[in-house]
Amino acid sequence: AANDELAESHVSMSYVWLCYDWAWEKAERGFRRAIDLSPGSAPAHHWLAWTLLILGRPDAAAAEARAAAELDPLSPIVIARASHILTFAGHLDEGVAMAERALELDPNFAPAWARLGRVHRVMAKFAHAPYAEESTQAEQAFRKALELNPDLPLTHNLYTNFEIEEQGRAREAMVRLLQQAGRHAADPDLLTGLVIACRFCGLLQASLAA
Numbered sequence: 001a002a003n004d005e006l007a008e009s010h011v012s013m014s015y016v017w018l019c020y021d022w023a024w025e026k027a028e029r030g031f032r033r034a035i036d037l038s039p040g041s042a043p044a045h046h047w048l049a050w051t052l053l054i055l056g057r058p059d060a061a062a063a064e065a066r067a068a069a070e071l072d073p074l075s076p077i078v079i080a081r082a083s084h085i086l087t088f089a090g091h092l093d094e095g096v097a098m099a100e101r102a103l104e105l106d107p108n109f110a111p112a113w114a115r116l117g118r119v120h121r122v123m124a125k126f127a128h129a130p131y132a133e134e135s136t137q138a139e140q141a142f143r144k145a146l147e148l149n150p151d152l153p154l155t156h157n158l159y160t161n162f163e164i165e166e167q168g169r170a171r172e173a174m175v176r177l178l179q180q181a182g183r184h185a186a187d188p189d190l191l192t193g194l195v196i197a198c199r200f201c202g203l204l205q206a207s208l209a210a
Helices: 007-021 024-037 042-054 058-071 076-088 092-105 110-125 131-148 153-166 170-181 188-200 204-209
Strands: none
Touching: 007 024, 007 042, 024 042, 042 058, 042 076, 058 076, 076 092, 076 110, 092 110, 110 131, 110 153, 131 153, 153 170, 153 188, 170 188
């Protein structure tokens, strides 16, 4: 059981509830207890943001992501993940800015390039900016992420929708993901991308199996 007066203990226990038990309401309570004990805990705000996103409260998640990024301003991991949450919540310009901020800290941090590609892809898809420009920027960011880390499951997942919907390359995406799945058979990012690719290739049963 968590030490009720130790914020770090609540964060650790709530992380288990979030990521392994899928007890999201319980995780939210635990992260909030950690913040009550230690308002400056960046991990508590960070994981509470993910919890709230899962619970369908994107605006609250965005607020927590911003707080985590401000409390841990030198962490490209926290800041790049904040970009993802802000993008999901519809704060696209802020999502770009946060990803670029992560890359200022570490220009070779592949997850930040992957998340930057995702923001530009969303902006292109929903006409928040000139399509050709945003599509090109998305492609460049995804390719940079793959160049830096060819085996990063996150990039392969986020690149899948772009490759299929914007480039019409469903078969190529499926082959790429199957090759990666041979190295990371149980990775949820790869499996998510593989489901999408198989569905677009007309392989319904294969997508359900994945």
